Amino acid sequence: MLSKRIIACLDVRDGHVVKGVNFEDLQSAGDPASLARRYNAEGIDELVILDITATLETRRALADTIRAVACELFIPLAVGGGIRTESDAAAAVEAGADKVSVNTAALAQPDLITALAERYGSQAVVVAIDAKREGGAFRVYARSGKTPADRDAIEWAAEAESRGAGEILLTSIDRDGTKRGFDCALTSAVSSAVSIPVIASGGAGTLDHFVEVFTSGRADAALAASIFHFAETSVRALKYHLRQRGIPVRV
């Protein structure tokens, strides 16, 4: 049986993993390669490296980070943050990324999804969607959750799939950083609307939040960052908890 995946996200700025609340109070969580090594030893299923500054200068540092992580870890690695063109994606793939995640650029230019899928295959294309509850619906936001887009999250996910996306990385803006749990209604609605895997993100605070998102949320994978970085929860403890509750995981 296919396991539910646990994915650790490394928010990287200038070669360091950082995590804050609302990008304001960034706290250093260490060197990406050594964190990646620790997660791998604990049984993480996949890693996401997110360039949270994504300027031209940090792009080169990012490639070095990808290389450092990809050289010693043989698990899937996705890279996102500021990927706007095919050549941005190519740089990430050449450095060792297996998947690239696009968000704002895909909203502005949906053809990018198809172009990347044709070049690297759908399995390499993750469309990241940041969604916020608005009047009973889920609205898509661009630019790291700052700018509302004229899109409904469920419709956009279905369109992304039809354009060639291989996975959806779905973040609840309402829950992100709150540790109040994933938005299971959002996740379930998107997961039911597409046939590609959906990765839930935003709000992980307890082990049971993961249980909920894999059951009522119908998520195929769950992503978290700070809950792992500051060793509040080890990946191993989380998987043991999930397995005890009958959720298939890789241990």
Added chain:
Amino acid sequence: MIALVDYGAGNLTSVKKALACVGAHVFVPAHPDDLASADAVIVPGVGHFGATRALDAAWINRVLQMVGEGRPLLGICLGMQWLFEGSDEAPEVRGLGILSGTCYRLGAKARSATDTIKIPHVGWNSIAIERDAPIVAGVPAGAQMYFTHSYVVPTTADTIAVSDHGEPFAAVVQHGQVAGVQFHPEKSGDVGLTILRNFVALAG
């Protein structure tokens, strides 16, 4: 030296890194004739069967010649599917045909309509080894591997291990010196490296 065939489908970088990690010497042949100097061949790949169109008659003839001489061949994911006669995904494209049967889409034989099975099959899934073969030596029972695919190869007498996603399917095949894996050993952690090490050992 192991030849790693580049036909524009998939992340060669990952396979190269994993092979370097298990101590293999690898080169990427620019032309089918370059296979003459290889001790073994790996055909990696991911994505659409149509991409194997780039492996034309010249490649097919050279690879068949190598196999005929007893040199080992490993197909990974799409590369494994290419070992068969063809695929429903691109019926006009011919495979290597060294293993018999045609690849088909997962879910085409789903057990029931109520199964909520997502295609593509993406993620870690366990494999069950049905009979011993050198390619799976040292792989523990219930080992999980990383898959990403929508099509599968037919289950035949060459099937070594199976996995299950709505229906059972062949995860590992081996016939003499020819082996194939549907998952990505280069992305399946330590147990994936074990499989690559086994192949490198076959190559001598």
